[in-house]
Amino acid sequence: GYISQFYAMSFQDLLYPSITFRTAKHYIHYRKAKHFKDEESAAYIASLPTT
Secondary structure (H helix, E strand, O other): OOOOOOOOEEEOOOEEEEEEEEEEEHHHHHHHHHHHOOOHHHHHHHOOHHH
C-alpha cells in the first residue's frame, strides 16, 4: 500500500535534487550510506534505476 516504504512513488530530496528516489527504502539506504560516509555505496544506490 501507499504507506509502505516499498511503495513505488518517485521523489527528490531537497538536499539531493539531482537524484530521483523510487521508494522511501531507496532513499533511506542512500541517506544511511551518506551518514556513515560510505560514498561508494551511496553512488551505487544513486545509480539504481528509478522506474
